[in-house]
Amino acid sequence: MGLASQKFVHGTLAVGYRGDPVPGQFTTRRRSRCVVAIDEAAARYVRQVFEWFAIDLLPIDEIVRRLNEDPQAPKPAKSEDRRWSHPAVVRLLSNERYIGNWDCG
Numbered sequence: 001m002g003l004a005s006q007k008f009v010h011g012t013l014a015v016g017y018r019g020d021p022v023p024g025q026f027t028t029r030r031r032s033r034c035v036v037a038i039d040e041a042a043a044r045y046v047r048q049v050f051e052w053f054a055i056d057l058l059p060i061d062e063i064v065r066r067l068n069e070d071p072q073a074p075k076p077a078k079s080e081d082r083r084w085s086h087p088a089v090v091r092l093l094s095n096e097r098y099i100g101n102w103d104c105g
Contacts (some may be wrong), residue, residue, distance in 0.1 A: 013077075016042045016074075019035065043066070045090065049093065053093055060086050067089070068083050076088040
């Protein structure tokens with residue numbers, strides 16, 4: 001809870017976010033402590049996915065196709081082959097972090 005209240009990275013970040021190192025702050029493993037920041041290049045794609053789904057009413061498989069065909073699109077973090085899949089897009093669309101709910105354990 002303490003890391004979250006200070007906006008430090010804790011756990012895997014969702015697509016569209018990054019960790020910015022805080023000078024002089026380290027984790028217990030002596031890695032740089034990072035604060036959560038928006039990665040604007042990737043966030044643009046997150047907004048686009050929500051627009052395709054909620055406004056354009058595209059099927060998820062069409063969203064997957066568009067993301068995989070765009071070489072600039074961010075890759076899903078937990079994908080072994082670094083390609084978008086139906087479940088990866090569903091996870092993105094259902095991730096409550098995008099509405100401000102950050103689970104702190």
